[in-house]
Amino acid sequence: MKTLKLISILGLALLLTVSCSTNDDDMPTGPTGPNFLGTYVQQDQMGRPAVNTVFVSSASKDDFNTTIPSEQNAAFQAMFEANLTTLSPAYANPGDMNALGLDAAAFTGLLATDVLNVSLDGTTTFFDGTNVLTGRALADDVITVELLLIFGGEDFTENPGLSNDNVDANDVAFLNSFPYLASPW
DSSP states (O other): OHHHHHHHHHHHHHHHHHHOOOOOTTSOOSOOOOOOOSOOOOOOOOSSTTHHHHHSOGGGHHHHHHSOHHHHHHHHHHHHHHHHHHHOGGGOSTTOBOTTSOBHHHHHHHHHSOOOOOOSSSOOOSBSSSOBSSOOOTTOOHHHHHHHHHHSGGGTOSOGGGSOOOOOSOSSOOOSSTTOSOOOO
16 A cells, blocks of 8 residues: 555655646746737728718728828829819809818818827817817717718808718717727627
């Protein structure tokens, strides 16, 4: 019986010795996270909802989505302007402007660079009556603002049937703390 106990203890000691290692060279030395090594290709971008969808022709979607923003204006502004003047009666006459005081060329020059500007020291909003394109708050009615700027003319009164998506609020109230969005149903 003593021999069996001794063999069991020696076996356990051997097992612990074999399975334990003092070599920690293979152990992570800090937090691990995603691996960003490799080649990545931009597939899509949409700094301003609906702008890319409406103003970029189907044949040019891939080109637009893979063009870096600093080169978008030169490459796509003319297409944006042609599509804007075709779509919107608010720009039917030379010199027509939107509520920002921008004619078709200036407005599409702004839109063709598909980035979301953010004010670091002022109001963050898509449009609040005074501040325009200084960011985007969750409650901002982005699509209605875009429709107003595209179809509403100088004072937002032109083409009222085209200037509102008629979605005036989120279906569930936003939370007061992060993540701010309500839980999915």
